[in-house]
Amino acid sequence: MSYRSIKLDALLVNRANDRHGELENETAAIAWLFNNFETHMRNLAKDLVASGQVFEPPLVFPEGDHFILFDGNRRMTCLKLLLQPRRAPTIELQEFFAEQRSKWKGDFPTTVQCQIEQDRDRIDDILFRRHTGSQGGVGQSTWDDRMKSNFINRTGRGNGFNAADEIEKRLAEAGMLPTKKMPRSNINRLLSGESFRNRVGFTGAGGKFEFTHDKPVVLRALRRIAQDFASRDYVLGDIWDIDGKRSYLDGLESEGVLPTAANSLASKPVAQDGEEQPAAKRPVPTKISRPQKRVSLIPNVNYSIAWAGRLHRHKAIWEELQFHLNLDDHANAISVLLRVLVELSVENYISQTKLATVSSNDTLARRVLRVTEDLKRAGKIDQKYFELLSKFPQNDVLLSADTLNRYVHSPNFAPSPDHLRALWDWLSDFLVHCLNAPVKAHGVILPEGAAR
Structure with a gap:
């Protein structure tokens, strides 16, 4: 552990802060802080201006010529925006930070005393023991369950x-x-x-x-x-x-x-020592219960998606469809978001795999077909699912690209909750494959350490 004064512009707001999980870049991380903690961030900026100092050294890790912030992201974000108000995510916030900067007494700090840790495991030990009180946004903010989950999933x-x-x-x-x-x-x-x-x-x-x-x-x-x-x-x-x-x-x-x-052992029961056993008979339930109605488009189950930073908007849409929007109340909004999610997921697969069979002029239907063909070649989907997905370009099929497009553009084509559920059940495996697309170069999966 060492302490050193570091230039403010050499400090990077952590795009993989456990408060939000991985985001695409520093700009996205700053925007997330204000989207979720705007009142706290404003209070914190006012406190920094009133006190004229940072009371606790930020915790940083060196990376090249810069230092990634692991604790102190909110304080350093406020200092960065006080230094450059135009970096704030909205016009209103730009005006707020410009006004606060005008109230700063004395010289504005261009360097900050930081705690530098070279051992990332030690950084995680420190983080694990912090975040115990918010004080209205001036002190450290307590992690909620999702933030704790991000920390656990990362470490x-x-x-x-x-x-x-x-x-x-x-x-x-x-x-x-x-x-x-x-x-x-x-x-x-x-x-x-x-x-x-x-x-x-x-x-x-x-x-x-x-x-x-x-x-x-x-x-x-x-x-x-x-x-x-x-x-x-x-x-x-x-x-x-x-x-x-x-x-x-x-x-x-x-x-x-x-x-x-x-x-896979999914279809073959396995004994303790790994030897196959005859399939056991399924126990007969003593009571027959009616299955619970699914109120959201995406069922509340774990789809095992590795949410990389470039997928931050995909993840936000996914969570809205899984946790926040009720099918009976928001069918129109859900249908449009599903169309967006399909397009963004397909584009992620094409971009990550550098799929050569796709043309810039291809429609969404043809792009889905090309991705489907690539998944089949890679052995990710079987023949039956391939044939089902191959129907996507057909305009006369209810489960098709034409259907998704009508949800967005047609004034007379109203989505029904039951149809949206069926559409999701049809597309879900395909979308998971698109979001979990491997990195390839010219159709070949890159080994670890290769340039990307």
């Missing part, structure tokens, strides 16, 4: 499930531990979320380790991961954000290291 800390412990135990039992010590914090960070664990072939749902794919295949994948990090071929910086984690696992997938759908 793997505090969720009651230690992936590294479970992996080390099973590799030891199989005699497959690497000769060098496993870096446990890196393993936990890589496999902090279910979407990444599922790709490797296990789950930690409910705090319990269970194989989801054939045990020998999963153990080989886990051994490779343990060796990669024990040998320091890969380090914490390689998997710090979602794109880094995904890129590393994409590289393993391209090498055939990760389990495939053919290894």
